[in-house]
Amino acid sequence: MSISRFPISLWPGVPIPDPPLIPPSRHDPDRDPESWLVPPLPPLPAEWVLRELRDLDISSEDAVAALARQYVIRDPGSQLRGTDSQLLQTLRFLASVWEQAATGQKVAPRTWERFAEAVLAGVGAVRLQVRYHPDKTADTVSPAPVDLYTAACIQIHNFIARGEHARACANETCGRTFIHQQGGARQQQYRTDAKYCTPHCARAQANREWRRRKQAGKAETKPKRRPR
Numbered sequence: 001m002s003i004s005r006f007p008i009s010l011w012p013g014v015p016i017p018d019p020p021l022i023p024p025s026r027h028d029p030d031r032d033p034e035s036w037l038v039p040p041l042p043p044l045p046a047e048w049v050l051r052e053l054r055d056l057d058i059s060s061e062d063a064v065a066a067l068a069r070q071y072v073i074r075d076p077g078s079q080l081r082g083t084d085s086q087l088l089q090t091l092r093f094l095a096s097v098w099e100q101a102a103t104g105q106k107v108a109p110r111t112w113e114r115f116a117e118a119v120l121a122g123v124g125a126v127r128l129q130v131r132y133h134p135d136k137t138a139d140t141v142s143p144a145p146v147d148l149y150t151a152a153c154i155q156i157h158n159f160i161a162r163g164e165h166a167r168a169c170a171n172e173t174c175g176r177t178f179i180h181q182q183g184g185a186r187q188q189q190y191r192t193d194a195k196y197c198t199p200h201c202a203r204a205q206a207n208r209e210w211r212r213r214k215q216a217g218k219a220e221t222k223p224k225r226r227p228r
C-alpha cells in the first residue's frame with residue numbers, strides 16, 4: 001500500500017518523532033505543589049491506537065477514569081473541546097478510518113474530511129523547540145510533552161507518513177488490525193511477515209489447529225459404517 005491510496009496529504013510529510021507525555025500529576029497542584037517537577041512520561045507504546053485504545057471500554061466511566069489517572073487525555077490549555085470519553089471516541093474513530101482505508105475498504109469523502117480535521121487538531125499542538133545552550137551540550141533539548149490526544153494523533157499521522165501496511169490478525173478469535181507483531185522476546189525487532197498481532201495469538205491459533213487436526217484424525221479412525 002502506498003501513501004497515494006489515501007486522499008490525505010501531509011506537510012511536511014515525514015513521521016513526527018514520538019514525544020513524551022504530560023504526567024497527570026502535573027495538573028494536580030492540590031495533591032503536590034511541586035508536581036510540575038514530575039518528569040514527563042515516556043512516549044505511547046507502539047500501535048497504542050490499534051491495541052490499548054481498541055481494548056478500552058469507553059462506555060465504562062471507571063475505565064476512562066483509570067486511563068485519565070495514567071495519562072492527561074486533554075491538556076487543559078489545549079483548544080480541543082469535549083469530555084475525555086468524547087475525545088477517546090474521536091481517537092477510536094480516527095484509528096478505524098485508518099484501518100478501513102489501509103485494509104482496502106472504501107471511506108466516504110465526508111469521513112475523510114472529519115478525519116483530517118481531527119488529526120490536525122492533535123498534531124497541530126506539537127511545539128517546536130529552540131534552546132540556547134551556552135556550554136554547547138545541545139543534546140539536552142527534549143521535545144515538549146503532549147497530551148494523550150495529540151500523542152495518539154501523531155501515531156495515526158505517522159502510519160500514513162510511513163505508508164504502513166495493515167493486516168488482520170490470523171487468530172480467528174482476535175480480529176485486531178495491526179502493523180508489526182508486538183510482545184515477542186525481542187521487542188525491538190519487528191517481524192514484517194507476521195500473521196499474528198502477538199506471539200500469544202500465534203500460539204492460540206496453533207493450538208486450535210492442532211486440536212482440530214487431532215479431532216479430524218479421531219474421526220477418520222472411526223469405522224465408516226456402523227452396524228445398525
Ligand SMILES: [Zn+2]
Nearest residue numbers: 169174197201
Ligand atoms: Zn491477535
